[in-house]
Amino acid sequence: MKKIGFLSFGHWTPSPRSQVRSASDALLQSIELAVAAEEVGADGAYFRVHHFARQLASPFPLLAAVGARTSRIEIGTGVIDMRYENPLYMAEDAGSADLIAGGRLQLGISRGAPEQVIKGYEYFGHRPAEGTTDADMAREHTATLLDVLKGEGFAEPNPQPMFPNPPGLLRIEPHSPGLRDRIWWGAGTRATATWAGEQGMNLMSSTLLTEDTGVPFHQLQAEQIQLFQEAWQAAGHAREPRVSVSRSIFPIVSELDHQLFGRETASTDKVGYLDEGLARFGKTYAAEPDKLARDLAQDEAVAAADTLLLTVPNQLGVDYNAHVLDSLLRYVAPELGWR
Template identity: 80%
Template sequence: MKNIGFLSFGHWNPSPHSHVRSASDVLLQSIELAVAAEEVGADGAYFRVHHFARQLASPFPLLAAAGARTSRIELGTGVIDMRYENPLYMAEDAGAADLIAGGRLQLGVSRGSPEQVVEGFKYFGHDPGEGNDHAGMAREHTRVFLEAIDGKRFAQPNPRPMFPNPPGLLGIEPQSPGLRDRIWWGAGSRKTAVWAGEQGMNLMSSTLLTEDAGVPFHQLQAEQIHLFREAWRAAGHEREPRVSVSRSIFPIVDATDHAYFGAQTRSEDQVGHLEGGLARFGKTYAGEVDQLVRDLAEDEAVAAADTLLLTIPNQLGVDYNAHLLDSVVRYVAPELGWR
């Protein structure tokens, strides 16, 4: 069995060719797509977070609203850039949204990816300081966030408070039980996957790896997953970790699918440069169901993961993306033993 969800970057564009022409459109349609995903039998609705861009940026109002409209599916992020976050404020938002959703949040966090502006986190009031770097700052913010949602009590209470306090130091409220076990680290390399395993966070791996070893993407990603699980076991964590991978999967079951994705049936991995180093991008899976089943059966990383996130073309609108999810859940997943 495999959990299947969607991952939306939440693009919006005022072009008449887009079904998502405003920030209001993308927020409201994201909620509607989460509802539709639940109706077709998918397991998760995940949203990307980008700042200074015409994309989804502020996840917690969206997650709370989707949580109030759904009852079963997981609701998550892939990923929140921790360089931009006040970790204690984020802990409050995450606890509240998780309680609204009934404990269904699955929050992907990370150092983040290249952004629209230079050192955008500084505009949000976060500066790593002399001798430190932004990756270290992201990890420090993550450490504080994890401690806060895990119930750490650290704040000295006012001796004459407005309302009575419980005894001892105070922590962030509200607390949502179990949220700490539902935090994922978006790892772009084997090294960061090992670090995530050591910290006791689940692993989230996308269609991009910020390294290249000269092997197909899915094999490099499968090695990343293996190293993560080894690090998890060596650290002595008691629960079983979860692992998600993202894929662009487009079953061609009608003429509209063919018009949109017929030209991508021969997609291959790509290698390029990102932030001064080599990066490997995974291929798109597009084709008729029988061919997709054969291709995906050979994907070692998909086989190793318990959760598959389908990257969707959200600007094609709710109805078409619900159709894509339904095609994967109804036709592809059963043939691969995922359902």
């Protein structure tokens, strides 16, 4: 069994060609797509976080709403940019959303992607300490988050509080037991995947790697996964780690599918520059179900991961994206032994 979910960026634009024309549309349709995904048998609803963009941004109200409207699927992020976060406030928000969802939150975090604005995190009140980088700051915020999610007291109580305190030092409330083990690090390189394994976070790897060695994307990503698992084992963590990979996958089972994605049947990896360095982008998978199953069976990273997230074109609307999920689950997943 492989867990299969979707990952939405929550794009919106006032264009008449878009089914998602406002921030309200993006949020409400995200909830409806999660409900539809659960109904067709998918396992997860994940959302990308981008600041200063016409996309989904503040994730926790959305995650809480999805948690309240669903009962089974995992809900998560892919990923939250930790440069922007107050980790203690984030722990409160995450604990609340997880409790509303009954312990289904899978929280993907990372250093973040290239931004819409220059040093956007500074507008949120966060600046790297002298002699450190924004990536260092993201890891510091992450370390604090992971620490407080353990649920141990650390804050000295007021001797004359407004309300009675439990004995000892106080912790962040509400605390959701088990959430610490459901934190994922979005790794763009083999080195950051190794670091994630050392820290005891699950691995989340997308359709983009910010390095290139000349091998196909899926092989480079499979190497990343192997290094993560080796680092996890060497660190001696007690539980089994989880790994997710994202893919753009479109089973062609209707004339509309062919019109929209038929041109992607010859898609290949792409190599370009991102953040002033080489990056490799994974291809789009689009084909009739039998060929799609054969192609996906050759993807080494998909085979190595326990979770597959479909990056959905959310501007095509809830009904079409639910159709894409249903087509994959109905026609392709059984051929690969995932269902």
